[in-house]
Amino acid sequence: MPSSRPWPRVPPLFSSARRPPKSSRNSMRLSAYFMPTLKENPAEAQIVSHRLMLRSGMIRQQAAGIYAWLPLGYRVLRKIEQIVREEQDAAGAQEILMPTVQPAELWQRSGRYDDYGKEMLRFKDRHEREMLFGPTAEEMVTDICREIRSYRDLPKILYNIQWKFRDEVRPRFGVMRGREFLMKDAYSFDLDKDGARRSYEAMFRAYMRTYARLGMTAIPVKADTGPIGGDMSHEFHILAETGESAIFFDQELEEKSRAGELTVDSMNQYYAAAEEKHDADKCPVPAERLRTMRGIEVGHIFYFGTKYSEPMGAVVQGPNGETIAAEMGSYGIGVSRLVGAIIEASHDERGIIWPEAVAPFKLGLINLKSGDAACDSACEDIYRTLSEQGVEVLYDDRNERAGVKFADMDLIGLPWQLVIGPKGLAAGVVELKNRKSGEKQEVSLEAALARLTA
RNA sequence: CGGGGUGUAGCUCAGCCUGGUAGAGCGCCAGCUUUGGGAGCUGGAUGCCGGAGGUUCGAAUCCUCUCGCCCCGACCA
Structure with missing residues (x-):
């Protein structure tokens, strides 16, 4: 090959020779890796997951409740994210990516702009237009789904794995209660309540499988459904001694949960309640089967009917020409919170013990x-x-x-x-x-x- | 947002009470000795003592204000 060619040689786009071998791309030499470990506990970290994440060089804090993810931590975050993604896809949900910054106008339309209070981070762009850093995305996804005009195009479940921001008064517990956090949020759109229930069921099962794949036992607990009622809201708790809330449940439920095979109906056979709903005198579970543990909430799903579709105009035309507002549900998993929650549930005095599925390296x-x-x-x-x-x-x-x-x-x-x-x-x-x-x-x-x- | 605490080297902290111009351990750099569970010795680098103002001949130290961070409570994926 003559070396005197007057133009630089253009490397072939897809030459495998230019890429590192596929298999070695995910291994690392520690001498070259950016993994600043600490021997001592930083004073600002009080709980074990926060300490271990700082000490192992997974994260560094940039401001209260705001963290930079270093290579080791980011690998774990991505692994969790990928498992969540695969289970959402398997459940028939479709991934989209919505922006972190939203116009205030969307929230003014749903009426939540005034309700949300100081937790919402608001600012103006250079044109003095009111903007916000999204704490959640019901408004935006509903707005997007106004594109759906016919009942024949329902149902749909869309999901989004994106950074959210809630300006908590008091961020704490490291990434478990940060202001900025990575969340998977899914939204279902159905023609009627039966359809919404099917979507809800599909997400519920996806959640149980997701937690099982992560190597965690998550207990589903019925949550407050607000004005809608019924059994269509659940929180999912990972068991850990340092959990924020006490939960009470039938130990058989734990066994079913571990297998990742629960459904809404099968779960209804068992007792599970969060602290505020548990009444020791009225509890139907015999004492020897009742488990009392602490849990970290790592997921929350609910059905909310036409709360957003009506005011935001997400309506379709039915078979007889009638106008039908979509029946909606939303489904959240705290992806970055899971990193901390898994550590809370799996560590010893020496450090972290990663489940193989989310370990940064095997x-x-x-x-x-x-x-x-x-x-x-x-x-x-x-x-x-x-x-x-x-x-x-x-x-x-x-x-x-x-x-x-x-x-x-x-x-x-x-x-x-x-x-x-x-x-x-x-x-x-x-x-x-x-x-x-x-x-x-x-x-x-x-x-x-x-x-x-x- | 109420109550409490705390800001000094990369990390953990001493010094502050009683003002005199900054220290230790670990980490980092160099050398030697080591090498099977966070080594030893020698030498070295590193600080707007959170920021601003004040008192004073002189402030890490005393006073005022301010900001950051942490904890407890009320609120949340």
């Missing part, structure tokens, strides 16, 4: 003696081999002492640790440690790799 590869030829080459081999097979590896190749590496690895909570040291290598073994159980086994390298790629 494996932490610890080179006990960086610079040792045998250790280095064994680790490089393992790193390459596993990465090529799609295992996400965080390789601690730093020139640090063993204790530092163990401590950091326990702190960030990857499900597996593979420890490579000179003594083990000489004996033909490596150590595979399970973060959750703490179990360590000395096995051959082949056995370890087989276990990790299973």
Whole structure:
């Protein structure tokens, strides 16, 4: 190839040679990774998830209730987001992306502009037009769905994974009660109440599957339905000792929840109530089956009829030419809150214990003696081999002492640790440690790799 | 929004009461010794002591105002 060509060579758009191999894209060397861990607890963080997120270098606070997500935290956030997305898609919902900034006019039309109070962050653009940072999106999605004109185009469920802002008086608990937060919000549009119920049911089931896939047990609890009534509003709580609210439920419900197979109807057979609705004297569950635990609310779904479709004009024409306002429901999951909630539910005194589905990496590869030829080459081999097979590896190749590496690895909570040291290598073994159980086994390298790629 | 607390090095904190121009541990940089669970020694860098005003010859320290952050309560995915 002559090097004297007068124009720069244009790289081929889709040449696979220019891309890193697909399989290794998601592994990292710790020496190159931006993961600023802290040995001590920052004074501002009081609860365990907030402390661990700061200490493990997942987030940094920029203002009260506003956080920057660093590489490790962002990986987890994206994994949760993706599971939520896949289950929404599987339930027949369609993803859209609505803006974070909304015109005040939309909210004036629904009448909520005045009701919302100081929690809504308001400002003016350069043309003095009143704007706001969206705390939720019922108005906007309803406005968008005015495009639907015929009953034949219903039902529809649209969802959106986007940053929201609520100017809480008192943000706290790190990302669990931030002012800015990532939320999945879905909205269903149906022709009648039966249809709305079917949509509600579909979302309910998607939620149960979502939490199960995240590795969490979430208890659905009937929530206040306001003026509409019925059994069409539920909150979903992840069980954690530090939960904000006490919940009371039949232990059989917990077993069903764990499997992710509950429906609205099957859930109606069981008792579950939040603190404010529970009356010990009237509780139908025998004491030996009643569980009392604390929960973190990580989802809330409700049906609200034509509350927005009527004032905002989201109406369709029915088969007989009549005008029908859409029956609507909305369905929220706090994606960023889930990051904190999962940590609250899954940690020990050493650090985080990630469920495999949301772990930032599957494996932490610890080179006990960086610079040792045998250790280095064994680790490089393992790193390459596993990465090529799609295992996400965080390789601690730093020139640090063993204790530092163990401590950091326990702190960030990857499900597996593979420890490579000179003594083990000489004996033909490596150590595979399970973060959750703490179990360590000395096995051959082949056995370890087989276990990790299973 | 009421009540309380707190701002000093990247992190945790001492110094403030009783003014005299800033410290420790950890972290960071260099070197040596180490190396299987947060190492040792030596040397080094790092601070508008949250901000503004005041008192004083002199303010991290005393006074006033202000801002940030945290906790408790009322409110929320």
